[in-house]
Amino acid sequence: MIVGRGMCDGVAAFGAERKLMFKVRSFRFWAIPLKKKVLRGIGVADSLWSLRLGVKPMMGERRVAQEHLFYEFSLERHVPETHLLRSIDRFVELGGLRRELAPFYSEMGRPSIDPELLIRMLIVGYCFGIRSERRLCEEVHLNLAYRWFCRLGLDGSVPDHSSFSKNRHGRFRDSDLLRRLFETVLQRCIDEGLVGGEGFAVDASLIQADASDRNRVDGAAGLPPDAAGRAVKEYLAVLDDAAFGAASEVTPKFIAPSDPATRWTAAHRGPAFFAYSANYLIDADNAIIVDVEATTAIRQAEILAAKRMIERSLEHFDLDPERLIGDTAYGSAEMLNWLVHERGIEPHIPVFDKSQRTDGTFSREDFTYDHASDAYRCPAGKTLQHYRRQFTTPRTGVMKDNSMRYRASKRDCEACPLKPHCCPNAPARKITRSIYEGARDLAREIAKTDEYQTSRRQRKKVEMLFAHLKRILKLDRLRLRGPSGARDEFHLAATAQNLRKLAKLIPMPSPLLAM
Numbered sequence: 001m002i003v004g005r006g007m008c009d010g011v012a013a014f015g016a017e018r019k020l021m022f023k024v025r026s027f028r029f030w031a032i033p034l035k036k037k038v039l040r041g042i043g044v045a046d047s048l049w050s051l052r053l054g055v056k057p058m059m060g061e062r063r064v065a066q067e068h069l070f071y072e073f074s075l076e077r078h079v080p081e082t083h084l085l086r087s088i089d090r091f092v093e094l095g096g097l098r099r100e101l102a103p104f105y106s107e108m109g110r111p112s113i114d115p116e117l118l119i120r121m122l123i124v125g126y127c128f129g130i131r132s133e134r135r136l137c138e139e140v141h142l143n144l145a146y147r148w149f150c151r152l153g154l155d156g157s158v159p160d161h162s163s164f165s166k167n168r169h170g171r172f173r174d175s176d177l178l179r180r181l182f183e184t185v186l187q188r189c190i191d192e193g194l195v196g197g198e199g200f201a202v203d204a205s206l207i208q209a210d211a212s213d214r215n216r217v218d219g220a221a222g223l224p225p226d227a228a229g230r231a232v233k234e235y236l237a238v239l240d241d242a243a244f245g246a247a248s249e250v251t252p253k254f255i256a257p258s259d260p261a262t263r264w265t266a267a268h269r270g271p272a273f274f275a276y277s278a279n280y281l282i283d284a285d286n287a288i289i290v291d292v293e294a295t296t297a298i299r300q301a302e303i304l305a306a307k308r309m310i311e312r313s314l315e316h317f318d319l320d321p322e323r324l325i326g327d328t329a330y331g332s333a334e335m336l337n338w339l340v341h342e343r344g345i346e347p348h349i350p351v352f353d354k355s356q357r358t359d360g361t362f363s364r365e366d367f368t369y370d371h372a373s374d375a376y377r378c379p380a381g382k383t384l385q386h387y388r389r390q391f392t393t394p395r396t397g398v399m400k401d402n403s404m405r406y407r408a409s410k411r412d413c414e415a416c417p418l419k420p421h422c423c424p425n426a427p428a429r430k431i432t433r434s435i436y437e438g439a440r441d442l443a444r445e446i447a448k449t450d451e452y453q454t455s456r457r458q459r460k461k462v463e464m465l466f467a468h469l470k471r472i473l474k475l476d477r478l479r480l481r482g483p484s485g486a487r488d489e490f491h492l493a494a495t496a497q498n499l500r501k502l503a504k505l506i507p508m509p510s511p512l513l514a515m
């Protein structure tokens, strides 16, 4: 933007004064009357000007605020080449999103706020950890780099924070726009070759919900009849969703009436609080977030989220990893079986195993399983079998918890010298084996390889992303309520993290190369 082109003409207009000046950057111009004629303006250095006033040359000049100055000002030139937003701007493509939003706008009435402006403002907010909508509007109004990124120019008006909120919680949510935004940025990461697709890592992190623990009610008493609001409606809508209400049959200790879909949890081993889980599936090469899911803060829901994200990444982006890296939370027998036998993915996951005994007696790992005979062999060399008698109608013997029991002979155990170290309080030893034990055995074998050690190091990448999310992007507590609010916040945060990663890994072209 160029303003104040007439500055030299302005000198003649000030002829009535004996001495006038105005400044452009670090030079001063003035007109000196000489025998009723006004000379053209002459530019001299500040030091010379100071001498004429009798001011010591090294003293900085006095700055006086003036309202009517002419400036030559370019917003484009003002934003440094190295500014993060300049780098991020190369990867923000919102053309397609406008088309998707079109059905959610009326053909009559006053034109609404440009949705692209709102999305760009949201990207600024989540990239720089500006969590308050009111403060975001103020920051975009005042910060020139934010104005440049939002295409506002120097005098473009910034939406009011209430209009900003209304659009965000209305059209954006109805159109699933933030999910589309995340996928658009992810597609750009794939196009730039940043997603290898060979190994994925999965993890979940607790994010404190916007629900006060002082207003909690007893979980056994249920939701108070007067509880109302958008978050309560959403809670009732997801009661049968395995990621929320149907994740567990256990009654929570407390419920938050302001946001009942949250879960009261003490998983951090500190004071309990209401929380949602942010679930990330990342590519192990460059820690690009491949998918994100919001669930209630409980392990069963996190396992379900991992499955959903793996299926969705195949369906939407044709990404089919060869190995999945995770912590013990994903090492349940059922999850490992799903990975190995249904998806053909190597589980680089520690096995969740409670069979270890601590009372000095033999654990299950002291018994050897023989696949051919489907039987265990004990340390004394005796056999533990599933059934010792033949049934007319064959029985599967699978228990409710998807396990089978293998029993030693009572006669063998009674005569065994090892009995005090094996089953001192029972007539014979029993071993429980999951019907998914084959997948667990494969995971145990993988855990002995060098590739598993590499996977363990790569798992830290997803933990670092959560640390960045909470410390740098300041998303340690949600500002929006309900499952939709958590979903929106996690999608925007993941989009911001992927954009920052793109900006970091793909440097800006140098000015010479760009020419």
Ligand code: SF4
Residues within 6 Å of the ligand: 378, 379, 380, 381, 382, 408, 412, 413, 414, 416, 417, 418, 419, 422, 423, 428, 429
């Ligand atoms: S007590 Fe029974 S199961 Fe245990 S070592 Fe002896 S024979 Fe084997």
